[in-house]
Ligand code: HEC
């Protein structure tokens with residue numbers, strides 16, 4: 779019972795928009811209820827709760843060593859702030875144009891959850907300073923997904939091109955083949971099959987993967 783209650787309150791904190799959360803916070807009744815429940819939730823507990831509830835919407839996670847420029851300030855900030863609720867998000871999940879909106883949404887959550895002593899005590903969420911947030915965003919944009927300019931590729935309507943298009947645009951913009959060399963693409967595709975498995979997307983069979991790989995290699999940098 780006590781565990782359930784913690785889960786539910788945790789869920790509300792995550793899912794409520796600013797208004798929902800503020801009204802929850804300012805309601806003495808619900809506050810008293812929360813306090814009475816003795817609700818401390820550590821970070822691991824919170825992460826696994828999030829996974830159970832919204833697994834498919836969360837980043838599948840990259841190994842910190844696989845991040846581009848892993849020693850840079852931006853990579854360190856990412857590995858500090860962006861793993862507090864879910865796995866480490868790779869910069870390739872979004873284009874440079876898309877990142878500001880995503881980072882803004884995440885920052886609102888962090889500011890909200892670190893802003894009140896009560897919330898910080900419950901979840902121990904840390905929020906970045908403005909300068910840190912800027913460095914984070916710059917890092918994500920620098921290494922963002924490079925979207926393919928479809929007008930430059932006449933062979934996108936061949937069977938191989940179509941397979942590449944439908945398979946590789948399910949989670950992010952269709953990748954520009956020129957962002958990797960021929961030698962680099964196999965490992966990227968391998969990692970993508972793991973992303974597909976953990977994000978609940980169908981994993982293409984070997985033959986399909988090879989077709990996609992040769993399409994990418996044909997246009998690689
Ligand atoms: C306070 C908890 C929290 C923190 C800290 C957090 N996130 Fe998230 N993140 C969420 C939740 C909840 C979702 C799922 C709902 C959604 O997409 O808004 C999510 C989903 C995502 C997604 C997948 C959805 C999408 O739009 O692509 C990405 C990418 C992401 N977060 C990136 C980040 C980055 C980058 C940071 C650090 C700047 C960060 N998150 C920090 C809670 C958090």
Ligand code: HEC
Pocket residue numbers: 837838839840867868869870871923945946947948949950953957966967969970973974975977979990
């Ligand atoms: C199930 C969702 C999903 C699908 C489908 C998917 N990707 Fe990704 N992709 C991701 C995620 C998540 C990241 C960021 C984490 C990472 O880099 O592993 C990413 C990052 C990337 C990156 C940038 C990182 C790098 O190493 O350059 C490239 C390029 C990429 N994907 C190519 C592809 C290709 C090609 C396909 C089709 C075979 C594909 N993706 C299909 C989820 C997906």
